Amino acid sequence: MSSNATQRRGIPDATVTRLPEYLRALTALAESGTVRVSSEELASLVGVSSAKLRKDLSHLGSYGVRGVGYDVDHLSYQISLALGLTHDWAVAIIGMGNLGRALAAYNGFTSRGIQVVALLDRDPAVLGRVVAGLAIEPMADLPRIARERGVAIALVATPARSAQEVADAVVAAGIGSILNFAPTSIEVPDGVRVRKVDLATEVQILAFHQLQHDRALLSGLRTVIP
Amino acid sequence: MSSNATQRRGIPDATVTRLPEYLRALTALAESGTVRVSSEELASLVGVSSAKLRKDLSHLGSYGVRGVGYDVDHLSYQISLALGLTHDWAVAIIGMGNLGRALAAYNGFTSRGIQVVALLDRDPAVLGRVVAGLAIEPMADLPRIARERGVAIALVATPARSAQEVADAVVAAGIGSILNFAPTSIEVPDGVRVRKVDLATEVQILAFHQLQHDRALLSGLRTVIP
């Protein structure tokens, strides 16, 4: 079908996680009126090596021009196509606490390919409250909501102890992907995708590297003053 | 110094990113009164293979007992030690919008090794407001605050267009690690550590995998109905 063999099976995972970064940088370039960009420029903009960038892009096809670079709009389009962002994905946010409300108010992804279509919570006290233009709805309505609005992705922002039961409800409602913000791992059947965002983990990783850095300084001193 | 050679230089990065997960699972086990755990049990609890778990732990030393398993408390302690969580890390949150307030209210890491000691914002309208027991302070005070309270890690939760200038201020204040929530990459001098948490990226990655899944189903049908 495609003339280029690379289009065929499988973009490597590591590449997929970087494509959204490239896309964001390209969008910023387009907004600033830039028409063409070299792998060197784009790479330094997102903080990767140009070789890595070129290899990543080569997995989508051959969209650069040798001696010139990449057309910003066309490359944006090709990445959007590969990521499946040429049509919108409907997402639901579950758990309207501090984090859930912040996520609902976040308009960083309404721009491209992602649309929040439902907010849900268990607590009767918050039902009906409007956040960012959407009324909070009860968990009992999840199956209907998922069906009617074609929800494909759920963001789980409930406390950890509720995360598994919420995930079960999400799966039962036929939603195929979960982004889990609760600091716990959840079990899902095969064919359901889960990713996790864990703030405490990130900070602890930083703490480790900071410690290594501090220790390196210290031992550097020690070699000077034996 | 240590009798075990593995304690020496360098725990692999991939291992470091998983240690916090192990620690959390161990903490949960300890709370439920469990005293011992096998690599098999702990691994399934966090969703990794037992071989990977054992190899990860082997980088810290040899703290298991063959034929028995690991002592929950002792292993927790050893991981905390490796991550540098036996003393508290002071963190500052910069940008008290929707996300910043949610982060301040989050008590998931106050529990272990991490303590939020300052909230800052540029907007005079929010200065002095108290969030989660801390008053919001002006950016001008960052150097003093960082020095007096020993801030080692900054969480940047400002809009993307401010992120670089905030990062510069953070670095100038002598803070060595940044967790960046703004959807932009920031430049820092050598010797400063940055990690990024990007919601839109995560959702786009999920969208990609969901698309692959949907396509696989479709082509599965196509082979049945040619």
Next chain:
DNA sequence: ACGCCCTTGTGAACCGATGCACAAAGTCAC
């Protein structure tokens, strides 16, 4: 019209991470 110059796309070497499989080591029952 032609050749120089620039940047892409990629083969190949390298590096780190993962998975496998088992010997080593310690417990526990008797």
Next chain:
DNA sequence: GTGACTTTGTGCATCGGTTCACAAGGGCGT
């Protein structure tokens, strides 16, 4: 005290990802 049993710790093979370096390819100046 001994042997059977269980689970760890790790050597080794494998895999995927990154880096290097350059030939291929197209634009552009002359």
